[in-house]
Amino acid sequence: MTRPPDVAIGLRPGQVTASLVGRLRAHGHPFALADLGGPAPGPIIRLPDPGSLPPRAAERALLALIGEMTGIITRRRAFAAGSGRLSAPRGDRALRVGLTGGIGTGKSTVARLLAERGAGVVDADAIAREVLAPGGEGMAAVIAAFGAGVLHPDGSLDRGALASRIFGDAVARARLDAITLPCIAELAAYRLEAVPAGGVAVYDVPLLAESGIADLFDFVLVVESPMPLRLARLEGRGLPRAQAVARIGVQATDAERRALADAVLVNDGALEDLADGVARLWDRWAGHALP
Numbered sequence: 001m002t003r004p005p006d007v008a009i010g011l012r013p014g015q016v017t018a019s020l021v022g023r024l025r026a027h028g029h030p031f032a033l034a035d036l037g038g039p040a041p042g043p044i045i046r047l048p049d050p051g052s053l054p055p056r057a058a059e060r061a062l063l064a065l066i067g068e069m070t071g072i073i074t075r076r077r078a079f080a081a082g083s084g085r086l087s088a089p090r091g092d093r094a095l096r097v098g099l100t101g102g103i104g105t106g107k108s109t110v111a112r113l114l115a116e117r118g119a120g121v122v123d124a125d126a127i128a129r130e131v132l133a134p135g136g137e138g139m140a141a142v143i144a145a146f147g148a149g150v151l152h153p154d155g156s157l158d159r160g161a162l163a164s165r166i167f168g169d170a171v172a173r174a175r176l177d178a179i180t181l182p183c184i185a186e187l188a189a190y191r192l193e194a195v196p197a198g199g200v201a202v203y204d205v206p207l208l209a210e211s212g213i214a215d216l217f218d219f220v221l222v223v224e225s226p227m228p229l230r231l232a233r234l235e236g237r238g239l240p241r242a243q244a245v246a247r248i249g250v251q252a253t254d255a256e257r258r259a260l261a262d263a264v265l266v267n268d269g270a271l272e273d274l275a276d277g278v279a280r281l282w283d284r285w286a287g288h289a290l291p
Helices: 015-026 057-080 107-116 124-131 137-146 159-166 170-193 227-236 241-249 254-258 271-286
Strands: 007-009 045-047 095-101 120-123 200-204 219-224 263-266
Touching: 015 045, 015 057, 015 170, 045 057, 095 107, 107 120, 107 200, 107 219, 107 271, 120 124, 120 170, 124 137, 124 170, 124 200, 137 159, 137 170, 159 170, 170 200, 219 254, 227 241, 263 271
Parallel strands: 095 200, 095 219, 120 200, 219 263
Antiparallel strands: 007 045
């Protein structure tokens, strides 16, 4: 007997799609991101054959997907209209804040200040390292796709070897993204969605602008600092100026981040000034903390 085809929905590839898959999986819906390394691009989001799922599971999953996509569109329209994403209906969940900023701006300090006020903060970089830790599901899938040659002798990921495998190879890059991005998004979503209704869930994500995921959040907070100050901070951490300039150069510009921001927090003074800015934002969110 021929197996019925999977239910597939064609959506724009990229991190926003992977983040949708991760968020839906965190709520128990068995979506997957298609492996774009196959012979044909195929669908982007895939749902297993409904006959292999519990009764009405496929229907509930599709309704959840529609709900998430509707939320993205609503927030995008609210932002474009000038009323801000915060004005969009949210339902019974925590306020989702996307926190971003270029290297050396002090974004991590803002994340700490928000955590001190009671926010649930999830660090995207830490999640990415966790997903590719030895013994994890993500690591197993990477080994299956790229072979044991991407490992150090101790079994940890050899990031340089993996980078050389995907450098200049769009198919290999897409295959790696199809493995890692939903895993990162799913783990992040589990932790963000664990913040109760009435709370503030902050996703500390350096590449928010680059990945196109701004409208997944109810509020996008961008941290900025003048370039000389950023370079001085990075040099103080031991990063040579030439390397600091190069790393800044491959990230989004201040203008690109600002174009997506519901608020910009300028970090160009004392820590007390930055804390005051965080306090003003916290007071602003307090009026929207409950549905």
